[in-house]
Amino acid sequence: MKISYNWLRQFINTELSTDEISQILTAIGLEVESVEKVQTIPGGLEGLVIGYVKECVQHPNADRLRITKVDVGAGEDLQVVCGASNVAAGQKVVVATVGATVYPTSGEPFKINKSKIRGEVSEGMICAEDEIGLGASHEGIMVLSEDALTGTSARKYFQISDDYLFEIGLTPNRADAASHLGVARDLAAYLRSEVNLPDVSAFKADNDELKIPVRIENERACPRYSSLTITGVTVKESPDWLKDKLKVIGVRTVNNIVDVTNYVLHELGQPLHAFDADKIEGAEVVVKNCEEGTTFITLDEVERKLSAEDLMICNTEAPMCIAGVFGGITSGVNESTANVFLESAYFNSVAVRKTSKRHGLKTDASFRFERGTDPEMTVFALKRAALLIKEVAGGEISSEISDLYPIPVAPFEVSVSYKNVNRLIGADIPVQTIKEIIQALGIRIKDDQVDKIVLEVPSFKVDVTREVDIIEEVLRIYGYNNIAIPSQIRASLNTSVKPDKEAVQNQIADMLTANGFSEILSNSLTKGLYDVDSETAVRILNPLSSDLDTMRQTLLYSGLEAIAYNQNRKNPDLKLYEFGKVYFKTDSGYNENFRLSLFMTGRNLSQQWNHTNSQVTFYNLKGAVDAIVKRLNISGLMGEAIESADFKQGYQYKKGDQSLVSFGMVSKAALKKLDIDREVFYADFNWDLVLKAIRKNKISFKDVPKTPSVRRDLSLLIDRDVTFQQLQSLALKAEKAILKDVNLFDVYEGEKLSGGKKSYALSFLLQDDEKTLTDKQIDSVMTKLIGIFEKELGAEVRK
Known part of the structure; x- marks a missing residue:
């Protein structure tokens, strides 16, 4: 949510800086995520002044140029060459002096330099409005009124001021703070100051010429509906002050009527809607539900099928607006509108939320209605908007306020024990301080007793309904930082089963980060088209969008989305x-499983002059997987190739019959779903199984061998489907005493070999810890290994 600093100060008298306000708001539960300086006019007209044209003569070397002498209040007149046809002596103009940077309405900013134009010195620029961002006209220079004071800065003359924008991360329960008034209330409560509401005392009906009665057929969905009419308005562009207010908070301006409704929404938190009164068939407004399947075209020109549960604002013939969500294309205000019907209502939050989700419509109005608005604000906001419309669009208020409120919403009554306040907060807060905070928040003390108070909570605090809510309010304003940390901490012994899941996760995360990996965090909701098995997919009954309609079954696609985003x-x-x-959905219910995924793509090392730009390979990923396995001291794993829809080439490590991790090159089909056109390598750990496979680390050591090791190499011709894992396992099983390691250091497959064959070059490391090996012992072991390879795998020794 965006809050303007200047706008906020209209509600509360304070000289606090933006940094101080940010700290206070964050401390009381309205987290300020960022503060941004905003200029309504780019550049703020810095370096531009009001000048007086004392002389204006023809340029000797150019028919369309004039040479002027301009007084800018600096003592010496400036000579400025000007090409505008309307420049003349005696004018008050805007002058951009040397060194100033001007920001045109269209095009790039440029700096004013002292220069020569057709041989004549020019010490500035006399400006048109589009050249300095004040408008779109380029018919000539701006000619100001005669009372403009020479030498005055253009910034001061045009009343240009900088503003600051607070970006507040509003939590869903704080509907009361979804406006400048709401934020000001919290700030005033902390500062123990007053909130200055806009003055609506001048409101009165000018006549009674246009009465449009309202009938509510669904009072549950619409407990209160306030309205009035305004005739004789002129719909046009809003004045600068109104456009600037909305521009700062990122709201697009439409016209003066619509802009006023948006202004009041962001000012007071009360959504409004303006109808063209002449388009209300039957001259009556009916708040009701339409028949199932009724067609309705909204302002975005989309035809929608209405549900029988959608509350609609209708005339006697047809619906005009989806209540609290979105207007219709035929009933809105446009340039031809002369008479306005203005609505200010209180709608049921659940009904609006369901309708908004049903049609996939999210608007500023639905955002507030879904969370809950203040039923006591409708009439005040209506008066405020009516006075503003008269100010910016003219016209007359042509009816008294119609206020249908059959069953008033009663304020919440909450009993609060002082003992519970101190117990939950963890500090002894004086009773008087508690009362001051409660009253500063606008909560009325109905009954004050020795050990408790009975409170009446105002209707704008929709989330404060229980004692614990009041205690939270007290703690917010009292200050979390004012709660002392106890010197003594009482805690029970940790009897959790080892290994500790969080500790192991942090250990591996630290290791991966230290090796150049970056951690990502993705939404558990994903697209249904990513499902591996639609029968076991967990679908969302009321998805926010089609992109978030299924609980993910794999971490593969969330990682690929991150890769696609970065590569783009x-x-x-x-x-x-x-x-x-x-x-996953199972026959017995639902199942969730914890995973770790790794992704590698692109260059293995960052581009540098001193190494080649080698791309990531399967073995880079395998090295990362092996490092994790080794770090967790997991042993007894068996490796084997796998075939999977996720992998073009895949491999897995198994512990018994269960797959601990599968990894390899991602299949082209999976990459195509995200439009990724380069190789991606992916590993998927079943983290629940990993935790079970971890062995307790034991410190062990052995003496450095006194005897030397011996290496023997062997080149074998084998079938293509024989793996190194098979050769290694056979060798280590056949010779357990002195064979320490087997390594594959060369592979050859080519035309020189017979069909279906490949050549493996293996090295064998032999060592006896007690004595030096003899050639006879070594030859005996190698002969035995060759025999086993020939018998078990049909291998042939290459000479």
């Missing part, structure tokens, strides 16, 4: 990891 922004070299859950 020229960041192709990535090493990523993510810890997260995946979800």
